[in-house]
Amino acid sequence: MLETSARLLRLLSLLQTRRDWSGADLADRLGVTDRTVRRDVDKLRSLGYPVHASTGTTGGYRLGAGAALPPLLLDDEEAVAVAIGLRGAAGGTVAGIEETSVRALAKLEQVLPSRLRNQVNALQSAMLPLPGRGPTVDPATLSVIAATCRDHERLRFDYRDHDGDHTLRQVEPLRLVHTGRRWYLVAFDVDRDDWRTFRVDRLTPRTPTGPRFTPREPPDTDLAAYTSYKLSNSAYRYQGVFTLHMPLAAATEQITATAGVLEPLDDTSCTLRAGSNSLDGLAMWIAMIGCEFQVHSPPELVTRLAGLAARLTRAATDT
Amino acid sequence: MLETSARLLRLLSLLQTRRDWSGADLADRLGVTDRTVRRDVDKLRSLGYPVHASTGTTGGYRLGAGAALPPLLLDDEEAVAVAIGLRGAAGGTVAGIEETSVRALAKLEQVLPSRLRNQVNALQSAMLPLPGRGPTVDPATLSVIAATCRDHERLRFDYRDHDGDHTLRQVEPLRLVHTGRRWYLVAFDVDRDDWRTFRVDRLTPRTPTGPRFTPREPPDTDLAAYTSYKLSNSAYRYQGVFTLHMPLAAATEQITATAGVLEPLDDTSCTLRAGSNSLDGLAMWIAMIGCEFQVHSPPELVTRLAGLAARLTRAATDT
DNA sequence: GCCGTTGCGGACCACACCGGTCCGCAATGC
DNA sequence: GCATTGCGGACCGGTGTGGTCCGCAACGGC
Incomplete structure (x- = not known):
């Protein structure tokens, strides 16, 4: 039932925007009877979303925190705020969270309507990126690279090496790695037929990205060490x-x-x-x-x- | 059909984690035939989500950016990253985005499983909150206040006024306002029977929050001026x-x-x-x-x- | 303690949607 | 040209859907 699914999603959305809803309100908003609302709430519950209900004059439905995160239904402004927040987090305020932020950012930006993307970019330029030591990385660049890693798409980019020479690279990206205050891209350089590590702040991607490739065996370095995020046990340096x-x-x-x-x-x-x-x-x-x-x-x-x-x-x- | 709705959500989730999916892959993951996958994709499309498809040997399905944002299906790590990012954005890196960030944060934290909330708090303490001038505000406090504003719930809190005296307040919260580098709460003080403005950094909320109240007419100050976010036209000071x-x-x-x-x-x-x-x-x-x-x-x-x-x-x- | 309000869920029933199977067609890339 | 991939019509048995009507339980104010 198409309409049923849509209604379930709308119901979830309503339950997220406000905390307490009476059955009658929900029925009114969804254009169904309260009996159907009850049935829908049951469906949500059996899908694993904990909808609490209380009786009496102050009663109503409330979406609680369950074992799994329900799909987030954000409005436009909130989506922009999330994107901005993630871009900031990708910049490295907190150790260990950057790579996940980039991944979430890639997910969000893939489905972000273009008008919102423009807004995000406009707001981004209003930020003062902390210069730290050395150059900063454009979050948009990170986002593009993360998407190509995820989708196994070839990536072409201009690269400035430490001498200032520019070269055009064509690579099969494997992973983004964040260490210290720098971002690195581990990728297989197609022209040089070997694995290379690139500093992300030195590359500017070209669009569109290249065709898809079948992932090859990663070089058996300690990529696993990078992968362990070790969120908690990070003693301060x-x-x-x-x-x-x-x-x-x-x-x-x-x-x-x-x-x-x-x-x-x-x-x-x-x-x-x-x-x-x-x-x-x-x-x-x-x-x-x-x-x-x-x-x-x-x-x-x-x-x-x-x-x-x-x-x-x-x-x-x-x- | 409960299972159908769940499958649609899972399909949406799959389409968000990777860019390209073949029909056979999707059918395999969802445990249905590819015919049903096609039907589900159609359903998503008629729900407004733009699922692009291409034929041929490199063909597949891909979720595009549409007019509206689809429900975001985040995994645990990503949810933590979003929460951290929003908390940072609420701290005021970008002008005009703070209040929306707090709203999104309230939405997310309402449904965030407790194990993830603990992780967020743990990571939060790893951040060095920029001291700026004056005290900083705990994002968790902001989140609580935003929730009570949204849900029309009374709020009780300890308040330290500028003389350092402590009082217990009981208010009907109206709005969080961010100006300059400070957060303020505009609320109706029940005991003093009048509208007051509180500095958020001087209050510590008490849990649980109070009963619900029916919103009263806001004081006809220029709250509207606060409300206009004026994202773009902010010339630098x-x-x-x-x-x-x-x-x-x-x-x-x-x-x-x-x-x-x-x-x-x-x-x-x-x-x-x-x-x-x-x-x-x-x-x-x-x-x-x-x-x-x-x-x-x-x-x-x-x-x-x-x-x-x-x-x-x-x-x-x-x- | 009564009464109104709110959520809960069983029963019934006409209806149509679901999902598997089978089919031929179209587009793409090697 | 061939394999691969998406597309959608047709068929069919099963079953979930949503409105209506009902009595029950819990909660809060008078």
């Missing part, structure tokens, strides 16, 4: 120890518990321990706190901050 | 002009075209113009570029950077 010259209470206002551990020193200062995988990220973060502070550890961070301070001094005075 | 002491080619590598406009000066330096709505954001961003530079404009930025540099110098030397 750098552990910063600081003295903040502000009262503990004020510091607590600024620094959420997840960002770092605060310990009181005296009435006007406290100790802060904060971890990060990136020295630059840590430096930037501590610099943004608007109070006087001292760095105790790690030593690299001290020199990094000293250099940064000198640079900023010159930047601000030599005008 | 600050326009930074810099001289970078690095060759144009090297600068182009680091600074994507969307981030700023580069003009050559001589062989070793170039001019950069970059806009931002936040002075701190701009300061941080320019500081992250790893080369010598000078600030020309705006003057506030010069003083901001000078102050920052002085602070960093003290931080790095007084150990």
Whole structure:
């Protein structure tokens, strides 16, 4: 029954936009009787979606959190927000999530209506991509590459090697890998007949992408090591120890518990321990706190901050 | 037909995970004959989802971008990535998108299985929330408030006013508003019998949330002005002009075209113009570029950077 | 404690949709 | 030209569909 399926989807959509719905409301929206709504709710339940119901004057239906994620029905604005959010996450704010973000992004952008895609791109340009060290990667490029990996499509791109020379490459892409702050593409270079690793920030893809290919045996390097996302067990690479010259209470206002551990020193200062995988990220973060502070550890961070301070001094005075 | 609906959803899911599928593959995966697959594809099409098909030996089915967004079927990892991305976007990287992000987040978190929610929270703590000026807001709090606004549920929370006094509030939430770098909640304070505006970073919600209420007439302030997202026409508040002491080619590598406009000066330096709505954001961003530079404009930025540099110098030397 | 509201689910029934099977046709690429 | 792939008509037994009517149970306010 085509209409039944469509109605089930609409019902799911309604249950997602608001939390509580009375049976009569739903019946009205769906253009059926409440008996049919009850039957549809039953169908959703037997599909595995937990629809809670409560009786009485304040009763109604409510979609709960179940074992599996139901299909997400987003409106246009929400879809744009998701795309923007994923592009940000692909940029690497959180360790280990980037590759999954790119995958989800590829999935979303495949079905994103073009008017929304334009909106996403427009908003993207309003972002200030964090320069970090080295060049940043265009999320749109990542998205294209991820799609070719998934679909086993050949990829053609211009590549600038470290000497600045440009070459046109034709590859069978295998996997996108994110390490440190860089993205790499592991692919089989057709012309050179061998596996190569390309820095994504140095390549610009050509459209349209090439024909499909049958995946070949990956080189038995430790690609498996890349594949294990190890979301949780990532101890921080750098552990910063600081003295903040502000009262503990004020510091607590600024620094959420997840960002770092605060310990009181005296009435006007406290100790802060904060971890990060990136020295630059840590430096930037501590610099943004608007109070006087001292760095105790790690030593690299001290020199990094000293250099940064000198640079900023010159930047601000030599005008 | 329950099974038919489930199959349609699975088919949609399959079409989203890979781009090209042969009819035989799909039939195999779905456990039906290819004739039925064809019929199902037809059903999807008449539901409005554009399923392209091509014949020949390389033929197959492919889900295209249509007028409306199909329901997104994400796997666990992808759902986590989306949630993380949305939480980041709600933090305000892009102007105008925050409120929509929070809405989408509320929608997602309502149906997110608890094991995934735990994962999201764990990953969240791995992020270094940008401290900016002033305290940051917990995305989980935003999510809770957004849900109560949507569902017309009373909200109880502890509130710290600017004197540091704590009060227990009970309100009928109306809307979350994001301006500048702050989140505000516009709500009707039940005990004080009047409309109030609360800073979200100063409140901690209590669970469970209260009973439902019937929405009352909003105060006829210019809430409409908040509501207009004005995604595009946002000219930047600050326009930074810099001289970078690095060759144009090297600068182009680091600074994507969307981030700023580069003009050559001589062989070793170039001019950069970059806009931002936040002075701190701009300061941080320019500081992250790893080369010598000078600030020309705006003057506030010069003083901001000078102050920052002085602070960093003290931080790095007084150990 | 009563009463209204809300969800629940059984029974009935006319109807048409479902899905497998079998078929020939059209388009594409090697 | 041949294999492969998608397309859709025809047939048919089975069964799910959705409206109507019904009594039951749970909850909250008066």
